Structure formats: structure tokens, C-alpha cells
Amino acid sequence: MDTSNTSRPTDDSLSWTATPVRALLRRPPVMVEPELSIHATARIMREQRVSSVLVGRDGIPLGLVTDRDLRNRVLAEGRDPAQPIMAIATTTLHTVDIGDHAFDALLLMARLNIHHVPVMDGPRVAGVITSTDVQQQQSNSAVYLAGAIYRQDTVDGLVATAARIGALQRQLAAAHASPHATGRLVSAMTDALTSRLLQLAEARFGPPPVPYAWVAAGSQGRNEQTAKSDQDNCLVLDDGYDPAQHGDYFEALARFVCDGLNACGYVYCPGEMMAMTDAWRQPHARWREYFHQWIERPEPKALMLTCVFFDQRFVYGERALLESLRAEVLRRTPGQRIFLAHMVSNALTHQPPLGWLGGIHTIRSGEHEGTVDLKHSGIVPIIDLARIYALAGGITAVSTRERLQAAASSGEITAARARDLIDALDFLSGLRIEHQARLMAEGRPADNYLHLQELSELERRHLKDAFAVVKDLQGVLEKRYLAGRF
Structure with a gap:
């Protein structure tokens, strides 16, 4: 392409x-x-x-x-x-x-x-x-949009301003911005909305009784958002937190922000992985226990939670609360071979849609029949691979690109293989962004389902090559961690 x-x-x-x-x-x-x-x-x-x-x-x-x-x-x-x-x-x-x-x-x-x-x-x-x-x-949209977000004094004002983010993504696509730059800019807008909502919440409910860190997870945590998505977030509270004295304050604050994000188009997480959920609004010591349990007992739910909450990034509040937690987790994971083997097995549930002869299989039935799911069939497997490299190498990076670059430097993967995965990620993410921009320009909601007819022959060959790179690297990790099982 x-x-x-x-x-x-x-x-x-x-x-x-x-x-x-x-x-x-x-x-x-x-x-x-x-x-x-x-x-x-x-x-x-x-x-x-x-x-x-x-x-x-x-x-x-x-x-x-x-x-x-x-x-x-x-x-x-x-x-x-x-x-x-x-x-x-x-x-x-x-x-x-x-x-x-x-x-x-x-x-x-x-x-x-x-x-x-x-x-x-x-x-x-x-x-x-x-x-x-x-x-x-400065001159144009992303810079002014960020400033406009922080000038809003009401949730209604933020909702109106957030409506311009879709136009920003369309402009970025038209300008042939790299997927990395697009993801970072769109995520920055979500960060700004979140921070402003927290400022409005503190103005309404008063200053926080103990320090806290508002943390983004998932695609926002990785700085890889496109268009509007569901929200994944949590609160790490200072260990001075007392549920009896402080619980009502932080419940109200978290609900105000999550409700505000939902109003701005970042819908509630279907799995309720949000700060407004009691389980994900906990003191630092409890979060340490969570990660300890997930690493020591990697059951299916624990693996799902690890995938979401390991991709954490500080947004607002007391940064040290998150950084100390992440540092401890990363000291533990490199030697946890059984945990890593389970992570690899879980990652292999997302496979590129390639047949034995290298042809691309499309979805056979249902609402999205005849399409390819760019997110779950291509982008998510690369995210999973990069996360496993980071866990195995104690790598602090959160974005997929930076994790792959750091993994190459640490020896978790060769430099050539890392470049192949980054190229595949850029190509697949670029197709996804352009596809979503076309849908939004037509007044339709953005999705991840691409009809192969939208691609040229050259683009289809590149798509096969990208899927093949992912499948190959999945096979390498399968042999490394799952040979002989565990």
C-alpha cells in the first residue's frame, strides 16, 4: 500500500x-x-x-x-x-x-x-x-481542542466539545498521520476529558481526603485509542484510605467521572472494569494483593484482568501510587514461567484468519458476514505478544510499539522480528483508522469490520503478510512456553 x-x-x-x-x-x-x-x-x-x-x-x-x-x-x-x-x-x-x-x-x-x-x-x-x-x-485542531476541553465548566460543555473528537480522527486520517500519532492524540483527548471531569468533581465534592491516582487501562492506557470506545479505568487510593470515612467521597467522585465519560461517548465497560465499580477503587495495598493473586493463580478471569490492568497509565492525581505498584509487579513477572505460559495460551485464542494455503478467511455468518475483524484478528494478537514480552522482560513501557522496541533491546525478541511486528501493527492500525474515518464521514458508527472489497490487490497481499508475521511469532512463543505444556 x-x-x-x-x-x-x-x-x-x-x-x-x-x-x-x-x-x-x-x-x-x-x-x-x-x-x-x-x-x-x-x-x-x-x-x-x-x-x-x-x-x-x-x-x-x-x-x-x-x-x-x-x-x-x-x-x-x-x-x-x-x-x-x-x-x-x-x-x-x-x-x-x-x-x-x-x-x-x-x-x-x-x-x-x-x-x-x-x-x-x-x-x-x-x-x-x-x-x-x-x-x-500551535495552529490546529488537536491543540485547540485540548485547550477547549480544559475551558469547560460543565459536563454538558465537555459533551459538546467531545463531539469534535471524531472530526479530529477524520482529519488525522486525511493528513495520513501515522497510526501511532493518531492513537496518541485521540488518547490525549480522552486524558484531557478525564482530567477535567476530575477537576469538576473535586470542585463539587471538595478536595480528596487522601491522595489518589486515576489510572487509564486498555487502549487508553496504551495510548492507542481510535474513535470512541468503552472506558477502562480504575482508582489507586493511598493506604490511608478508610472506607468508613472516605468511601462515600470516592464513590461519588468515580461515578461522576465515569458517568461524564459515558455522556461524552466513552460507554460504560461491559465488564464493569471502571473506577465506579467497588472492586476497582481500592487502596494501594489491595491492588498489590490483586496482582499477586493474578500472577500466582492465573485462572481465566485472572488472565483477562491482567490483560486489561497491566496496560495501566497514570492520568491524574498522585503518580507515585501507580508507579510504585507497576514497579513491584514488573519485578515479579519475569521469573513466573507458569504465569507466562498461561498468558501465551490465552493470547493464542486470538488467531489471524489465515487458511492452510495462506488465504484470508472472512467471517462466515451473522451481522458481519464477509468481513475481517481487524481488531481481534490482527491488532489484539500483536498487543498480546508485546504484553507478554514486557511481562517476561520486566519492561516498563505501556504502548505496544514501545514495548516491542524495548523487547528488541532487551533480547526478548530479535530486532528484525520486532520491526516486522511494528510494521504489521502500523499497517493493520492504518487500515482500521481509514475504515473508521470512512464510516464516520458517512454518518455511520465506527467499527473494526473490513470488507476485503475495500482493498486493492496490493493491500490484500500486505494484509496477508501482516497476518503471517503475527501467526509466525505466535508460533515462536507457543514453542518457547507451551512445548510439553505445564
Whole structure:
């Protein structure tokens, strides 16, 4: 299939998924000592023509002062300008890493309504990016849509804004965006909706009584969403959680967010794997017990839950609650050969629809007769393979592409095999995105069922090749883990 694109993509936000934050830096940071006076600091800001300065020593920031701080915290309050600048500095700094994507910085600014973000290179600051820097770079839909989400003050406003996400996917497809970029941008919109709903929930119910982490699972967790899908999420609560004192608060918060996501088009999970379900709204220690049980006793339900909840990614709240949990799980899984064998056996239930002679079998009856299920026959098997490589290698990556790349680096799979799987994933995901875009353009709901008549002969050959790669790698894992059974 010829996916070349000689025209410039119409959505400049595509570049934000690949552009590092470092590309937005315009100058070295301006930093002053904590003891310097407010008056002297203001003069430096004027001389350097900057709207903010960092307060710190040896390149390590301790605080941030902006033009707005000088107005609100000094002039408006009649503060003595001879006082040290540290007296008015914001000491809770929200930063990004120099290797992060520009889109991450944009979402941070939008979510927290901040205008200056220090960029860190290890423990030292490399510079500061501002909302002006962003405005000069951004242009189109995904960037503005994220900002529009965070400007909404009601669920109805979020529902109206979320209705534009389908149009975003159609624009991305028309611009020949890579499936990886499309999945990341669409997932970012879901993250933004979730974060804003949580902010509205906290405004309604009050601040959380104990820290929590709202966690995305499934395709959102992997940054691989397309169009609108059902929601998979959970809450990891601090171990200070007391059901008697705090249960009503978190039940109300979770229900508000899940109901809001459903209203925005992310329907309730049929298996009720959502934070509004009591079982998936638990303290950190209970989540540790869950994963321990799933690994030690890999029954069919446990394997299903592992597939959903191992693909976890932090969205909002206290990040450390999830990161410490994931780190512990990944320390345990590499040596669990019986568990991994069960995971492989479970993964083999999704097989590419290839016959003995290499022909593609279509669905024989029912509503989708004559079609190929791109998701369950091609994409899900690759996701399953990548997840098993990650579990076996203790790999922290969550997205399928990054898991495959990390598996090649760790030796779980050869570099050539990893490239084959990534190419197959890109091809199958691309077909799926284009198919869904066509359906949405016709006013029909998006699905995963493709008629082979929609493809050219070349595309059909590529589809066979993609399925063959998946089937081959499934066979390799079957021999590695299931030879002689367990």
C-alpha cells in the first residue's frame, strides 16, 4: 500500500507528538539567587526581557516568579520590594523533561492553567517555555481542542466539545498521520476529558481526603485509542484510605467521572472494569494483593484482568501510587514461567484468519458476514505478544510499539522480528483508522469490520503478510512456553 504523502499535513498538531520540548526553548534560563531583592529581580527581568525568572542555585530551581506574581503579590499587597525574591516565589514547580513531547507540555499548561513551565535536563533546568511559545507554534485542531476541553465548566460543555473528537480522527486520517500519532492524540483527548471531569468533581465534592491516582487501562492506557470506545479505568487510593470515612467521597467522585465519560461517548465497560465499580477503587495495598493473586493463580478471569490492568497509565492525581505498584509487579513477572505460559495460551485464542494455503478467511455468518475483524484478528494478537514480552522482560513501557522496541533491546525478541511486528501493527492500525474515518464521514458508527472489497490487490497481499508475521511469532512463543505444556 502506498502511504506516501507529498503534501503537508493539514493538522500541525501531528508534529507535537514527535517534537521534543527542547525544540521550543528559545534561550538559556534566567535564574537569580533566593536572597536577591524583589526590586533587583524586577530590574533583571526588564533587562533580559523575560516574563519570568527561576529562583535557585547552581542550575537547580527552587521556585519561579512571573510578571503576574510581581503584580499580585507585590504591588497589589504593598509588599516591600527590598524583601528577598524567594518570599513571593512559587515553590511547587510543575516541570517537563527536555526529552518530553511538546504536546505533554501543552496538556500540562492547559490542565493546570499555568503559563510558565521549567524544562529539566536531569536535576538542572535547561530553560522555561511559556504559553506564548506554545501559541507561536500551535495552529490546529488537536491543540485547540485540548485547550477547549480544559475551558469547560460543565459536563454538558465537555459533551459538546467531545463531539469534535471524531472530526479530529477524520482529519488525522486525511493528513495520513501515522497510526501511532493518531492513537496518541485521540488518547490525549480522552486524558484531557478525564482530567477535567476530575477537576469538576473535586470542585463539587471538595478536595480528596487522601491522595489518589486515576489510572487509564486498555487502549487508553496504551495510548492507542481510535474513535470512541468503552472506558477502562480504575482508582489507586493511598493506604490511608478508610472506607468508613472516605468511601462515600470516592464513590461519588468515580461515578461522576465515569458517568461524564459515558455522556461524552466513552460507554460504560461491559465488564464493569471502571473506577465506579467497588472492586476497582481500592487502596494501594489491595491492588498489590490483586496482582499477586493474578500472577500466582492465573485462572481465566485472572488472565483477562491482567490483560486489561497491566496496560495501566497514570492520568491524574498522585503518580507515585501507580508507579510504585507497576514497579513491584514488573519485578515479579519475569521469573513466573507458569504465569507466562498461561498468558501465551490465552493470547493464542486470538488467531489471524489465515487458511492452510495462506488465504484470508472472512467471517462466515451473522451481522458481519464477509468481513475481517481487524481488531481481534490482527491488532489484539500483536498487543498480546508485546504484553507478554514486557511481562517476561520486566519492561516498563505501556504502548505496544514501545514495548516491542524495548523487547528488541532487551533480547526478548530479535530486532528484525520486532520491526516486522511494528510494521504489521502500523499497517493493520492504518487500515482500521481509514475504515473508521470512512464510516464516520458517512454518518455511520465506527467499527473494526473490513470488507476485503475495500482493498486493492496490493493491500490484500500486505494484509496477508501482516497476518503471517503475527501467526509466525505466535508460533515462536507457543514453542518457547507451551512445548510439553505445564
